[in-house]
Amino acid sequence: MLRAGVDLGGTKIQVAILDPNLDVVGQCRVPTPQDHGSNGVLDAMIGAVGTALTAANATADQLIGVGVGAPGQIDKAAGTLSHAINLPDWMGTVEVSSVMRTALGVPIELANDVQVGVMAESRLGAGRPYDSMLGVFCGTGVGGGVVMHDTLWLGRGAAGEVGHMVVEPDGAKCTCGRRGCLEAYAGRAAMEIEARHRVKHGHKTDLFDIMEHKGRTRLASGVWAKALAHDDKMATRLIKRAEWALGLAIASAVNLLDIEAVIIGGGLGCRLGAPFVDRIREQMMPHLVLPERPPQVLVAALGDLGGATGAALLVEHTVAPTEQLGAVLDPDA
Ligand SMILES: [Zn+2]
Incomplete structure (x- = not known):
């Protein structure tokens, strides 16, 4: 089971894929699209998660969730990002979680980019x-x-x-x-x-x-x-x-x-x-x-990867129901 972290910045989007040991097993970095507004940025984030999964020799069904660290004002409950003045043409309040969830089919967690970077240094750096x-x-x-x-x-x-x-x-x-x-x-x-x-x-x-x-x-x-x-x-x-x-x-x-x-x-x-x-x-x-x-x-x-790694940590490491069941039936499994 893998989790992805996306570090969304004004010039680049960095993605890291973490395995259950919290090791980075795949990554991808793309420039932040400058001229297609928030839709262009969301598409680029979704694409970069796919590329990073490929780099990890993994597929989307192995993903349990995606964390996103972003600049600006975040409404965690609503999954929206606003006042992101460093992002190109990020107008008003934009739904990030729902759009990414629809595209990637897993829960999306959103948090402030600096806060996730600090947590990554605290836990892994x-x-x-x-x-x-x-x-x-x-x-x-x-x-x-x-x-x-x-x-x-x-x-x-x-x-x-x-x-x-x-x-x-x-x-x-x-x-x-x-x-x-x-x-x-x-x-x-x-x-x-x-x-x-x-x-x-x-x-x-x-x-x-x-x-x-x-x-x-x-x-x-x-x-x-x-x-x-x-x-x-x-x-x-x-x-x-x-x-x-x-x-x-x-x-x-x-x-x-x-x-x-x-x-x-x-x-x-x-x-x-x-x-x-x-x-x-x-x-x-x-x-x-x-x-x-x-x-x-x-x-x-953690250098450049700190933000993406910290974003991945936002995803709670949940065990899939079938694995839980297996563990109950066979403690050694
Ligand atoms: Zn000041």
Whole structure:
């Protein structure tokens, strides 16, 4: 019996197929269709599940369910997704679960993409040895999640918005419209706006040449990594600024929650890896109330597959009725 997880993002759709041991036995990655609205995106997700099943040498009848991690506002009970501003032409409230269920013939579970990514790190990734952790995912924005006693703390549904912790009153403008949030310093979208602003004011950088050379239209994580490796001054300064902001916000969260580990993930976190995480730890240390026993600060272990793996974990591992019956009749079966 297999379960599938779909990580729905603004640029790509990643699918992972998990076997009963939670090992990834098949996967598929396709670009998110940009010009056919939500119908195009739903079709691409359904197609990618099929391709991933083929890669796992499996068929649809072996599937017990599909989990979907998606950005935006999720109504779990209704199976709908709305306010997904990072998805192309995602207008209003879209029925995701019913459409996918009809196409794939199995139950569909829907949840927030960052929350499933954090749960995946907690259960199968870098957070596995710890009972409590904070996940900080640096990508286009900065998302996060708090795990306590191996359970994601949801609050009233929106807990874990570490990206909007204030690190500087009246500071840089955040994509949420407020000022001084962590995301305004450590989210890729805000960092790109700041880089363009600095270029406009005569500062020099290779960031945009590297971007064009890589055939990208945005400052993707790989662009930042390359500029950093080439000692580009602006890139180094902006990454340092991100590390400073992350250190401050994480220290505040640790002082409040006293968690055992902090896992840094997301596109930028995974790409910049251990050196980035080490510098964030250095920035965090002076602000800890108990510096003699700091939390572990680690790079996310599941990388690009974390979101899809976490989405698959949404599917309850139910045993088919015939197997249950067999187990009752023959305990050794
Ligand atoms: Zn904000």
